[in-house]
Amino acid sequence: MRRLSFSNGGVFLARLLVALLFLLPLLWMISTALYPAGVPLPTSIQLWPDQPTLANFSRVAELIPIGRYTLNSLVVAVLGVGLTLLTGSWAGLGMARLPQAGQRRWVVISLAVLMVPGIALWSTRFFIYEQLGWIDSLLALIAPAWMGTSPFYVLMFYRAFRRIPAAMYDAARLDGTGVLQLWWHVALPIARPTLVGVGVLAFLFYWGDFISPLLYISNPDFFTLPVALQLFQQLSRSEWALLMAAATWATFVPLMLFILVQPYFARVSDPGKRQKKRAGADRVATSHGTGR
C-alpha cells in the first residue's frame, strides 16, 4: 500500500475542503434567499446572486406573522434550556454522589431511556398532556425539560461532576454547606464548559423541534418556527427565494449562537485527557477573546 503521509499544508488543505463541503448546503440556502423576487432563477451554477437583496425577508413577514412564531420559539427555547440546566445538573450531581452501585444503576436506566424510540411516545404523551391540560399551550413543548430533556444531557453532567475530586465535596460538607449550596457554589462553577455545552445542545433541540408542535399544537397562536415553515411551504410552494428566506430566518439564531460559543465547543468536544490538553485549549479560548 502506498504510504499517505501528508505534509502540514496538505492536511490543512484537506481539512479546508471537507469544511467547505459541509458548508455548501447552508451556502446554497442563504444565497438563494438573497435572490431578487420575480427574477427567474439562474439555469447555470452560480454561488452568489449578482444583486443580493433582503427584500425576501420582509415579504415573508408580510405573508405570515413570523415575528409571533419567532417569539414563541424563543420563549420555548429559553424556558426549555433554563429548566433543562436545572433538572439535568441536579440529576447529574445526585448521580455522581451516589455509591458505586447506585451510579451504575442510574447509568443503565439513563441508557435504557435513551434507547426508547420517540415515536413510541407520540400518541400516549398526547393523552397525558391532555389530562394535564397542556395541549395547545407552550407547556407541551417545554415538557421534556422536566426530565432534563434527554438522559444524554444528564449523563454529560454526571460525567463532569464525577471528575470533581471527592475531597472537594467532603470539604464543602464539613464547612456545613447545604446540598443546594454545594450544587451552586462548588459543582456548577467547575462544570462550566458542560453547562455551556448542554445549554447549546438543548437550545438547538427546542429551537428545531418540529414534531412536538406538529402533534400537540393546533392553535396557530402557539406555532413555533419549524411548524411555521411547514405552513409557509404550503402557502408558497415553489417560490424558492421566499422559502429559503424563511428557512434562513429560522437558522439565523442557531448560527449566531454557534459562532458565539464556538470556543467553548472546542473544549466540550475535548473532555479527554484534560491535564495534557488544558493548556492548549485555554490558549485557544483566550485567542478568541472569551477566556477568563
Next chain:
Amino acid sequence: MFRRLPLPNFNYQTRLRLLLLPYASGIVVLVLIPAIISFGLAFFHYDGLSPPRWAGNLNFILAYTDELFNLSLQNSLALIILPIPLRVFGAFLVARLMQRNGRLINWLRATIYLPSAIPGAAYALAWLWIFNPLYGPLNLLLQSIGLVPPAWLVDPGWAKPALILMSFWQIGEGFLVSFAALQDMPPQLEDAAKIDGAGTWGILRHITLPLVAPILLLLTFRDAILSFQESFTYILLMTNGGPYYSTYTLPLFVYEQGFDLLQFGVASAALWVMYAVTGLIVVFLYIIARQWNIGTTDETFVL
C-alpha cells in the same frame, strides 16, 4: 444564596438523592407511563375520544396484514441498515482528519457540526431546493460537469438515495463523540507505530479503529434509533412518503394511523415491532458494554 434550606431535616445523603427526584419523576411520567400505555393500547380500539374497547389481537391483524405496514417496515430498514454504519464511519474519518491541532482548527471543527445545528424543518426545505430537478443547485452542478442528473425526490428510484445523501451532512453528534474518543487515546501509540514504519492507513486500521470500535458501535445503535424520528421530519416535509410510497416509513404509518385516522390501537400494534427491535438493541448494547467494560468504571465513558 440558598442559606436556609426549605427541606425538612433529612440527612445529607437523602438530600443529595432528592436532587434526582425531578429526573426520576420526569422519566416515569414522560417515558415509562407513556411506553406502558402504548404497549397495552395495542389490544384496544381507541380513537382518543370515546373510552377504549377491548380488541383482542385485531389491531395486530389490521396492522401486520396491511400492505402499507410491510412497505413502511422495508423502507425504514432500507434507510437504516446501509446508511447508518456509513454515517458513523464517515463521522469517524472526519473526526480523525480534524484531530490534531493546526491552523483554524476550531473553526474547521465547528463547521463540521454546523449543518447539525440547522433546525430540521429548515434543513428539509433547503434540501428540497437543492434536490430540485430543474433549478436545484445540485443538478446544475452535476450538469456543469457533464453528468445527466437524476430527478431525485420525484423519482421513486432516487428518492431514498436522496434522503440518505442529505443525512451525511448531519453527523455532528457522531463527529463530537468520535472526536472525544480519539482524544482519549494516548498519542504515543500512533507515534510508536509510525516509528516502526506503519503508514497512515495501516495505523488507522490496526491501531486507531480497534480502539474506538466499541464507541462507534454504540454510536451506530444510537444513530439507528434516532434516525427513525429525524427522518420523519424530512419525509413529512419533502416527500410525504412518495413518490409511489418509496419513502413511506414506519413513523409515517404510525403518525397516519394515530393522528390522521384516530386508530391509536393499530398505531400501537405497529409500534410493537419497534419495541422488539429496540429491546434487541438494548440487550446487544448491554452485552457489548460488558465485553469492552464501557460504562461507569473507566474514563472511556462517552455516551
